Amino acid sequence: MKRILILIPLILLSACATKKPVVASVAPGQKFNQLALTPQMGWNSWNKFAEKVNEQLIRETADAMVASGMKDAGFQYVNIDDCWQGQRDAQGFIQPDPKKFPSGMKALADYVHAKGLKLGIYSDVGYKTCGGRPASRGHEFQDAQTYARWGMDYLKYDWCNAEGLKAEGAYTTMRDALYAAGRPILFSLCEWGDNKPWLWATNVGHSWRTTGDIYNCFDCKIDHKTWYQWGVLQIIDKQEGLRKYAGPGHWNDPDMLEVGNGMAVNEDRAHFSMWCMLAAPLISGNDLRHMSKETLGILTNKEVIAVDQDALGVEGFKYSGNSTNSANDGVDIWFKPLSHDAWAMCVLNRGTNLQPVTFNWKNETVTDDLSKRAARFDTTTYKIRDLWAKKDLGTTTETLTAEVPGHDVLMLRLNKM
Ligand code: GLA
Numbered sequence: 001m002k003r004i005l006i007l008i009p010l011i012l013l014s015a016c017a018t019k020k021p022v023v024a025s026v027a028p029g030q031k032f033n034q035l036a037l038t039p040q041m042g043w044n045s046w047n048k049f050a051e052k053v054n055e056q057l058i059r060e061t062a063d064a065m066v067a068s069g070m071k072d073a074g075f076q077y078v079n080i081d082d083c084w085q086g087q088r089d090a091q092g093f094i095q096p097d098p099k100k101f102p103s104g105m106k107a108l109a110d111y112v113h114a115k116g117l118k119l120g121i122y123s124d125v126g127y128k129t130c131g132g133r134p135a136s137r138g139h140e141f142q143d144a145q146t147y148a149r150w151g152m153d154y155l156k157y158d159w160c161n162a163e164g165l166k167a168e169g170a171y172t173t174m175r176d177a178l179y180a181a182g183r184p185i186l187f188s189l190c191e192w193g194d195n196k197p198w199l200w201a202t203n204v205g206h207s208w209r210t211t212g213d214i215y216n217c218f219d220c221k222i223d224h225k226t227w228y229q230w231g232v233l234q235i236i237d238k239q240e241g242l243r244k245y246a247g248p249g250h251w252n253d254p255d256m257l258e259v260g261n262g263m264a265v266n267e268d269r270a271h272f273s274m275w276c277m278l279a280a281p282l283i284s285g286n287d288l289r290h291m292s293k294e295t296l297g298i299l300t301n302k303e304v305i306a307v308d309q310d311a312l313g314v315e316g317f318k319y320s321g322n323s324t325n326s327a328n329d330g331v332d333i334w335f336k337p338l339s340h341d342a343w344a345m346c347v348l349n350r351g352t353n354l355q356p357v358t359f360n361w362k363n364e365t366v367t368d369d370l371s372k373r374a375a376r377f378d379t380t381t382y383k384i385r386d387l388w389a390k391k392d393l394g395t396t397t398e399t400l401t402a403e404v405p406g407h408d409v410l411m412l413r414l415n416k417m
């Protein structure tokens with residue numbers, strides 16, 4: 001009898017290993033819980049290459065992620081965005097575009113894994129992706145199974161062509177499909193904040209986009225008639241009120257990075273700093289094979305990255321400065337509580353003119369109701385570290401005076417003495 005009992009699961013298991021889609025009797029869903037305990041770090045093809053993605057680019061990007069030192073700095077996921085898809089086969093299984101990915105996805109995953117990195121893929125809730133390729137509607141379980149079989153580690157799941165779908169249901173279906181497929185795949189919701197995913201996605205995905213797409217500019221809004229793209233400042237302002245929803249395993253995602261894609265170095269630095277203050281996923285979006293010294297210096301500043309990756313997992317907040325959407329000509333001061341009673345502080349110059357900054361610590365008390373933390377500078381002294389200059393600046397017993405160039409930041413770490 002015992003033997004029969006052992007055999008039945010084995011038969012079931014071997015049936016699962018064949019190419020048949022599994023649709024029946026899925027256990028009540030959940031997400032994989034041990035992923036993205038700090039915000040995910042990696043690269044994605046879209047911001048720089050859009051539909052021009054292929055296996056050579058992915059291989060070379062994986063090579064560059066290791067050779068450049070980005071892997072050492074914590075970057076791990078190499079993510080293929082839209083337009084990798086070919087057609088579905090006769091049984092409905094999605095195939096990669098044979099011209100772009102002639103060796104197939106399994107071989108690509110093996111290559112990326114051999115470098116100690118992880119591979120990610122992209123799909124969409126509709127019948128077609130934003131780029132018009134076949135998407136997952138009606139094929140969710142089959143696609144999740146295919147991604148797992150290929151060895152994927154990450155799925156970005158988009159929201160184009162979603163007519164008739166409810167966001168929570170559509171994303172929960174794919175979460176359940178991924179869970180049923182059995183491979184821990186980080187699930188990145190790309191729903192642009194349209195249906196307030198922060199209210200319902202804590203147990204659905206590991207991150208959710210909070211806004212429409214980023215545009216490669218510091219302060220702008222691009223009108224595409226039916227949709228907008230947003231500059232760095234505009235995206236920062238849209239995060240207001242959302243920090244309480246983020247935490248280990250479920251992050252607000254203000255979109256992928258534009259560092260190295262054409263903004264000025266100071267703007268890239270401010271963009272990267274603020275994404276770290278926001279505990280955002282750090283998904284680089286530039287050509288890793290050809291980076292300037294400055295771009296690489298920004299992307300691999302480990303002390304700045306440590307602010308993003310801090311184990312406390314609490315998003316920063318604006319302590320003082322402009323109210324949302326006011327004229328972009330002043331400084332905002334942000335604080336982020338860190339583990340070991342430390343804090344990060346970021347002075348963001350929103351305007352284009354150099355701004356003098358004076359901060360008399362003794363007159364300031366920073367309190368955070370969310371983390372129940374307070375920095376009482378009148379009674380507690382902190383050592384100050386300038387994270388971009390990479391030097392110590394004394395302590396909070398002396399008034400801080402600095403000048404912050406336009407569209408730049410002063411980013412500090414305060415360690416309790
Ligand atoms: C949407 C997403 C982008 C990108 C494109 C691909 O616009 O928000 O990040 O994935 O689709 O078509």
